Amino acid sequence: MVSTVSTDLEALTRRLRRHIVTMVYDAKSGHIGGSMSSIDIMAVLYTRFLQHRPKDPAWTGRDRFIMSKGHCTPAQYAILAECGYFPVEELSTFRRKGGRLQGHSVLGKPGGVENSAGALGMGLSFGLGIRLGMRLRGMTNKVVVLMGDGEQDEGQVWEAAMAAAHHEVDGLIGIIDRNGIQNDDFTVNTMRTEPLDEKYRAFGWEVRAGIDGHNHAAIEEALRWAYSVQGKPALVIFNTVKGKGVSFMENNPNFHGAPPSDEQYALAMKELADPEGAR
Amino acid sequence: MTTAPAPAATREALGPALIRLQRAGADIVVVDADLGKSTSARAFKDAFPERFFTFGVAEQNMVSAAAGLATLGSTVFATTFAVFAEHAFDQLRMSVAQPRMNVKVVASHGGVSTGEDGASAQSIEDFALFSSLVNFSVVVPADVVEAEAVIDAAVAHSGPWYIRTGRPKLPVIYTEGPRFRLGKADMLRDGRDLTIVACGLLVERSLRAAEALAKDGIQARVLNMATIRPLDVEALEAAARETGAIVVAEEHLVHSGLGAMCAQALATRHPVPMEFVGVQDRYGESGTWDEVLDIMGLNAAGVTEAARRVLARKR
Numbered sequence: 001m002v003s004t005v006s007t008d009l010e011a012l013t014r015r016l017r018r019h020i021v022t023m024v025y026d027a028k029s030g031h032i033g034g035s036m037s038s039i040d041i042m043a044v045l046y047t048r049f050l051q052h053r054p055k056d057p058a059w060t061g062r063d064r065f066i067m068s069k070g071h072c073t074p075a076q077y078a079i080l081a082e083c084g085y086f087p088v089e090e091l092s093t094f095r096r097k098g099g100r101l102q103g104h105s106v107l108g109k110p111g112g113v114e115n116s117a118g119a120l121g122m123g124l125s126f127g128l129g130i131r132l133g134m135r136l137r138g139m140t141n142k143v144v145v146l147m148g149d150g151e152q153d154e155g156q157v158w159e160a161a162m163a164a165a166h167h168e169v170d171g172l173i174g175i176i177d178r179n180g181i182q183n184d185d186f187t188v189n190t191m192r193t194e195p196l197d198e199k200y201r202a203f204g205w206e207v208r209a210g211i212d213g214h215n216h217a218a219i220e221e222a223l224r225w226a227y228s229v230q231g232k233p234a235l236v237i238f239n240t241v242k243g244k245g246v247s248f249m250e251n252n253p254n255f256h257g258a259p260p261s262d263e264q265y266a267l268a269m270k271e272l273a274d275p276e277g278a279r
Numbered sequence: 280m281t282t283a284p285a286p287a288a289t290r291e292a293l294g295p296a297l298i299r300l301q302r303a304g305a306d307i308v309v310v311d312a313d314l315g316k317s318t319s320a321r322a323f324k325d326a327f328p329e330r331f332f333t334f335g336v337a338e339q340n341m342v343s344a345a346a347g348l349a350t351l352g353s354t355v356f357a358t359t360f361a362v363f364a365e366h367a368f369d370q371l372r373m374s375v376a377q378p379r380m381n382v383k384v385v386a387s388h389g390g391v392s393t394g395e396d397g398a399s400a401q402s403i404e405d406f407a408l409f410s411s412l413v414n415f416s417v418v419v420p421a422d423v424v425e426a427e428a429v430i431d432a433a434v435a436h437s438g439p440w441y442i443r444t445g446r447p448k449l450p451v452i453y454t455e456g457p458r459f460r461l462g463k464a465d466m467l468r469d470g471r472d473l474t475i476v477a478c479g480l481l482v483e484r485s486l487r488a489a490e491a492l493a494k495d496g497i498q499a500r501v502l503n504m505a506t507i508r509p510l511d512v513e514a515l516e517a518a519a520r521e522t523g524a525i526v527v528a529e530e531h532l533v534h535s536g537l538g539a540m541c542a543q544a545l546a547t548r549h550p551v552p553m554e555f556v557g558v559q560d561r562y563g564e565s566g567t568w569d570e571v572l573d574i575m576g577l578n579a580a581g582v583t584e585a586a587r588r589v590l591a592r593k594r
Binding site: 118 | 342348369378
């Protein structure tokens with residue numbers, strides 16, 4: 001039993017999406033698109049798989065979630081708040097002077113943020129180091145690293161992929177949020193990285209690709225597989241939609257790092273509202 | 280009469296010190312980028328193979344992984360050559376410095392005294408890079424005895440360190456044992472006419488310069504500034520007040536190293552005439568290690584000349 005929040009994932013992820021849009025709207029800056037594409041994966045992970053204690057973030061028996069795409073803090077802070085790491089009200093301090101919730105991930109701010117990120121490409125290496133340290137201590141906890149697909153441009157990712165296989169590190173789970181859009185443009189126009197699954201397999205990883213990253217049952221099944229892989233690092237490539245949940249943000253490169261206008265915000269919140277009779 | 284200890288390279292201290300410390304109960308992990316034989320870290324692998332991880336020729340991955348390893352509570356030594364440590368600057372900044380990870384970067388083959396390998400292998404900007412990282416301590420031992428004491432101190436202090444060691448075998452200065460303390464200059468010779476502030480292999484050369492000056496009746500104080508960060512500004516200010524002139528000598532670019540940091544510290548405390556012995560605005564070349572140092576003027580004669588220049592300005 002690892003779940004710490006409501007297991008009504010549909011309601012939870014609608015609420016998380018409202019947090020994401022509201023945080024970026026309030027702050028007048030931040031990264032909605034990649035947060036919306038990741039949030040279903042993170043919701044399933046945090047409620048169904050991750051061993052963690054929100055009231056004791058430094059618990060030594062915890063699994064580690066490493067947010068390598070450190071600009072997607074709206075998703076990270078939203079799920080941490082909903083799990084109970086800190087009050088949901090604190091989300092309104094996102095990117096604000098004097099607050100803990102910086103624009104990009106800062107280790108320990110708040111508890112539950114396990115790494116500093118923002119410069120892309122370092123999370124898989126950092127997670128690899130954690131897993132090696134766990135193995136040295138005989139710990140069987142998992143380390144789950146969430147990466148972007150644009151992030152796969154970074155050479156360091158492939159250094160880490162090679163080293164994880166070389167050291168036969170199991171318990172290290174890579175996740176790629178394959179939303180197909182990076183900062184300036186679609187990934188295919190910026191840097192062609194496919195076939196990602198074959199590349200990771202060639203590097204020595206166990207890989208599952210083409211999983212619908214917005215279907216909670218499919219996410220759960222893929223993560224269950226990843227948690228079971230022995231002797232090798234495991235990777236799941238989720239097909240996702242950038243800006244998922246708000247019609248005019250979906251698959252729109254303009255919502256990588258820009259806030260919504262007043263009208264867009266109102267429209268988004270309407271689309272993300274709970275349906276009649278649901279909560 | 281005892282015989283003088285044999286010359287030794289500061290890089291030779293690392294492996295034996297790590298083995299001794301681990302046997303004494305420390306929790307040390309070593310990460311390496313395929314240069315363990317040269318840095319001497321590989322000796323640790325033979326003693327504690329499960330605590331030694333190779334990352335191949337991939338310093339960026341090595342540094343971020345070192346930071347991850349450090350989150351479990353180990354003291355992680357990341358070892359390579361100085362120029363290759365520079366290759367992972369962004370990782371050092373975000374993975375290590377910002378979260379203040381207990382990672383000790385021990386970079387051998389520092390400075391131009393790598394010699395024959397030429398310009399690409401000669402780190403003349405590492406003090407600048409690592410001193411620009413908040414939370415980092417930056418240390419440059421002057422001989423093998425001090426180098427071993429620096430490794431001990433690195434394990435005793437939590438937080439990120441950069442330790443530059445060197446390739447050439449150097450005379451031992453601390454024949455009666457080390458005196459290293461983090462953040463404290465060590466006065467090796469006192470004098471009233473000027474102060475020579477030096478680090479690394481320029482310390483022994485500065486002592487020779489001080490002897491040459493003494494023959495002309497000039498009394499030079501010599502400070503071994505093994506810690507570049509945090510800088511011992513009290514010792515510097517005392518030197519400025521008591522001797523009135525300062526020469527800084529280092530195996531690094533003059534415009535961004537120890538000399539520049541000393542000048543900045545003294546500018547607001549007690550400005551005095553200063554001269555700088557170091558690498559001018561240029562890259563190195565091949566040659567034996569002492570030939571390259573001579574080309575750059577990083578020798579006793581260079582320090583002596585700088586002392587005479589600063590004394591002329593003092594009067």
